[in-house]
Amino acid sequence: MSDWLVGSALDRVEERRADPDWVRASWADPDAVVLPVGEVAVAVTPDGALATRPTAGDYDSERHYLLGLIEGRPWFSTWADGDEVTALRQIMDGLSASDLQAAFTGSGLARWHANARFCSTCGAPTRAVRGGQGRECTGCGRELYPRTDPAVIVAIVDPAGRLLLGRQPSWAPGRVSVFAGFVEIGESLEQAVHREMAEEVALELDEVTYLGSQPWPFPRSLMVGFRARAMRTGFTMAQGEIEGARWFTVDQLREATTSGEVTLPPHTSIARRMIESWLAGTLG
Numbered sequence: 001m002s003d004w005l006v007g008s009a010l011d012r013v014e015e016r017r018a019d020p021d022w023v024r025a026s027w028a029d030p031d032a033v034v035l036p037v038g039e040v041a042v043a044v045t046p047d048g049a050l051a052t053r054p055t056a057g058d059y060d061s062e063r064h065y066l067l068g069l070i071e072g073r074p075w076f077s078t079w080a081d082g083d084e085v086t087a088l089r090q091i092m093d094g095l096s097a098s099d100l101q102a103a104f105t106g107s108g109l110a111r112w113h114a115n116a117r118f119c120s121t122c123g124a125p126t127r128a129v130r131g132g133q134g135r136e137c138t139g140c141g142r143e144l145y146p147r148t149d150p151a152v153i154v155a156i157v158d159p160a161g162r163l164l165l166g167r168q169p170s171w172a173p174g175r176v177s178v179f180a181g182f183v184e185i186g187e188s189l190e191q192a193v194h195r196e197m198a199e200e201v202a203l204e205l206d207e208v209t210y211l212g213s214q215p216w217p218f219p220r221s222l223m224v225g226f227r228a229r230a231m232r233t234g235f236t237m238a239q240g241e242i243e244g245a246r247w248f249t250v251d252q253l254r255e256a257t258t259s260g261e262v263t264l265p266p267h268t269s270i271a272r273r274m275i276e277s278w279l280a281g282t283l284g
């Protein structure tokens with residue numbers, strides 16, 4: 001989780017992006033780059049880095065979204081137009097921390113603009129403002145900004161130190177992970193942990209401890225990681241949601257991954273980092 005626990009390499013230039021002249025000048029900056037994106041997908045080079053290109057032509061606020069500055073260089077995203085894009089899930093494990101941040105931000109922002117073209121209050125068209133940080137309704141003047149959906153992700157450990165991993169029916173064969181669920185309106189993160197785990201595996205938890213968080217743009221979540229202790233080891237799986245679940249010791253999980261019996265989530269995911277942390281004995 002370390003990359004997500006320190007300040008971002010991406011400076012979102014909150015104080016300057018309200019000035020359209022400054023945004024246009026940033027687009028015209030000879031060092032500026034634009035990242036072509038698709039639906040949760042980005043352009044990548046054959047060696048797996050982001051395939052940005054220099055900005056060219058006139059700045060178009062409806063097509064060019066300013067992500068911010070990385071090492072002083074302006075980064076924009078735009079919908080891919082004839083560029084090949086690759087699903088983020090396929091390439092994110094190979095991206096550097098700053099590329100990952102740009103990819104998550106750029107694809108998420110473009111997707112939000114595509115889905116926010118009309119005001120949800122009065123139905124009038126909206127227009128991009130602040131270099132693409134938000135939109136403004138042309139009818140009632142309401143300002144709209146991208147939202148993220150918080151979800152809790154929980155590593156449940158039993159009194160003997162075993163970790164509970166489960167799988168959903170839609171996952172690739174063998175894939176197991178820790179448990180996750182969306183936070184509902186009017187609920188705290190900790191309440192969501194207790195409710196979700198009661199619903200999914202009928203376990204009562206204590207010692208719910210915050211671990212860290214990371215953006216998860218599939219399509220626009222914020223994953224908030226927790227460790228929790230199960231009061232007992234007997235669990236009941238929710239019909240339909242969970243296909244299988246079991247307690248693992250460290251040795252059992254190492255053996256199951258080595259043999260290929262189970263596979264773990266991508267290295268980039270907070271789920272994987274939580275599992276690796278538990279394997280290393282540092283989950284707490």
Ligand SMILES: [Zn+2]
Pocket residue numbers: 119120121122123124137138139140141142
């Ligand atoms: Zn409106």
